[in-house]
Amino acid sequence: MRLRHPWRNLIAVVIVVYLAAFLWDAARRQPFQWDTYAKYLFDQRVSQAALVTLQLTIYSMLIAVVLGLLLAVMRLSSNPVFTSISWFYLWIFRGTPVYVQLVFWGLLSVIYPTLSLGLPFAPPLITLPTGDALNVFELAIIGLALNEAAYLAEIVRAGILSVDRGQEEAAVALGMTWPQTMWRIVIPQSMRVIIPPTGNEFISMLKTTSLVTAVPFTLDLFARSRDISVETFTPIPLLLVASTWYLAITSVLMVGQYFLEKRFARGIGDARPDGAETRSSPAPQTGPIGAAGSSDAPVLDKREHQ
Secondary structure (H helix, E strand, C coil), X not given: CCCCCHHHHHHHHHHHHHHHHHHHHHHHCHHHCHHHHHHHCCCHHHHHHHHHHHHXXXXXXXXXXXXXXXXXXXXXXXXXXXXXXXXXXXXXXXXCCHHHHHHHHHCXXXXXXXXXXXXXXXXXXXXXXXXXXXXXXXXXXXXXXXXXXXXXXXXXXXXXXXXXXXXXXXXXXCCCCHHHHHHHHHHHHHHHHHHHHHHHHHHHHHHHHHHHHHCCCCCCHHHHHHHHHHHHCCHHHHHHHHHHHHHHXXXXXXXXXXXXXXXXXXXXXXXXXXXXXXXXXXXXCCCCCCCCCCCCCCCCCHHHHC
């Protein structure tokens, strides 16, 4: 018989009633100004700012993934110099707020008026003013990517460590070099562990782009909505507009993350716990005793046999 849960059902009904009451109250509350919300929801300035926010997210994550993979490999290296550099990088960028880091990147032209390229302790080959070499959009991408790489490095390191050590030993026995082993054997198997937290970091990066005003970069979704609200004196509906766009983009990213996780998790969890075959076996043929394929002999289940 099905168990009854009267208290649980009662609590669920109460939650639904309060949620409906909240939505009804929000629909009638004047400060939300739903007419202004509908007016600016698909405004061209807002939609362009949403596209810029998506560009900031994608470019920053691409750089962060490559740099995070490099830092994770350096952290796992037996070379103490590589290990120390990777640990120091993680210590700096994980230990300071991202907003503070973005402020420093905005002041880069003050700290370093020129960018020089050349050999250490030698005359520079190329010298460019910092303001001409990097604009605020590029500085925002660099600041976000360098901060995110520190977190992705630990995610990649955890994924690499989740692969059985015997896989590396088998690759070495086949004559593979260490880069071939990492690229062909270890990293593909570790993707099942790396993808879920990386997807969460991707979504988190989308929301972190709202901090690029510290650079300062003011063409992202949050800053553009804030500028419009200053002009129209309607901060609350413009905040709702920005939140709606963030939710829409996040929902699309969550769907993509689901299918990506499903793809890299193929072959995991398909086997039944009792060891039985998942496919149905053909029906046994009847026949005389002692004949091949006879079904008269008792067939023992594996657990009964044990």
